[in-house]
Amino acid sequence: MRDPENATVEVELPGDFDEFWAAGLADCASYPLDPVFTEMPTLSTDKVIVYDLRYTSYGGLRIAGWYTVPRDQPAPLPALVTIPGYISEPTIPKEWSELGYAALAVAPRGKLRSNETFNPGYPGLLTHNIVDHNTYGYRGFYLDVVRAVEVLLDRPDIDNLRIGLQGSSQGGGLGISTAALLPGVIRCVAAGAPYLCGIMTAPTLTRSYPYEEINEYLRIHPKDVDRVRETVAYYDGLNFAPKVQAPTLLYVGLEDDVCPPETGFALQRALTCETTLRTYPHCAHHAGLPDVMRVVEDFLAEHLTPGR
């Protein structure tokens, strides 16, 4: 019988973890962001203005996003970056702007509209160059979300002290990494069913995708297991967690077959910031949806104060 709350999930911290990510951020900084916002009148409503966004990220790649702002709210606005799940495309986040946020739904590299140069596919992203942390597919993907926050920091209509992150599954995992890479910038994080935490443990607890991709990779490359472990340690949310300073809401389904609850509890233990964990019995990867969205909305509103 599993005991998720007390299970041991361990990840070795690479000795050059900080230097590795500093180098990635330095690469990003070597390129001007060059954000281009194009208003989309037919996608806009009487309540929300929609923009197509393009900006430059790690390696010089152009990355897409959707940016939405409420029509009738005066600047400066609180802002929310919404981060997509593994197989989902970012939708236009009108619903968040209807609540008073400027919202940026980022499409990291490999997602549609950002996949001209890098397109590992789904399945594929999780194991793309997984034997080499320097070229692992997720490196740029993680940094694309960081750059999305930097796009917001450049905007005069945004209150830089009220920027939050929201996402579930991959979006939850990258909320943690982004907050860790931008300490002091992110005001709060709402992370559901966080993926990419305990990356080598998770495939031993489930046969569901995407973690099953790692099992498949090792099925035909069994000798690579140490190199895989070494690579993903640089990307594991458990290693980012101690660097997160922003108040964080976690929500976890106790029967989650996609992101095992053991990894969610491990993330909670690794976080040293103000953390709230909501657990949902009998719930799988939805982790309490749809009811939990009210909790998420209240948490974000408490910290980001839309409509103020």
Add this chain to the structure above:
Amino acid sequence: MNFDNYWSAVDDELAAIPGRPVLDLVPARTTDEATFYTLRITSTGPYRVYGNLSIPAGDGPFPAVLLTPRYGSVNNIPHPNDRSRYVVLSLMHRGQRLADEGFAAAYPGLLTMGIGDPATYIYRGIAADCLRAAEFLRGLTEVDPNRVAVSGDDLAVLTAARRPGFSSVRVTDLLFYRAMEARQKSSLYPLEELNDHLRAGSSAETLANTLSYFDPARHAPAITGRTLFAIDNEDWCGSLISVTPDTEVYNVTHLDGTDNDFLDAWLAERSGVPAMSKFIA
């Protein structure tokens, strides 16, 4: 063109185009439990679409399940639990990843692509892709023809209706059902695409006319198998349930662990295989 003629024309086009299926073994996904293949097959257009096919180890015939594609660029690979029990085929329709040579669907955008005319609506081709997949799956010698299921959203309803003989139909989502009403309930995608399209100058009558060809309530009366509707608002779905010949309703709890297990067990019982939970206890 009336409803029957519209769909007869799709059938005629499919019948005139050989599928020319090609299966390629995928060693990484092949285990002691099942053998895994990628499938390329021609649908109307002509257009090559993609599928994931898995066949259990051992002597068949086996029960089978067709997983129709969801709304989105990616469909999950069939779960190992399903691969161990069923011949399972999951389809990537035209424009989805792995079936996007020549046409990559946009999200948002796909739901209204060509919607100005039923003849040009993208879902005419997508429906044909599902029908082609159904024909392929049911033609496999490893498949027990008396235990073939289809699972998914409205496309599962449409497929079961257009290709009678599916013993079980598991409907876990609805996209086209009362879409012109549902679009007014929120600004959430994908139905918000309909509102976007109207803002761009289209008329509600035009959209409603095209969508009516895909209304599951118009297709459902032709289903011959047992149909399970997993829904959270039975009243809203009343006009669909009432016209479906042999139905069961599961009121989803939104405790998705519980719901997933129920849906698995329902099909397992119908198919004569053991129920399995994706969550390993």
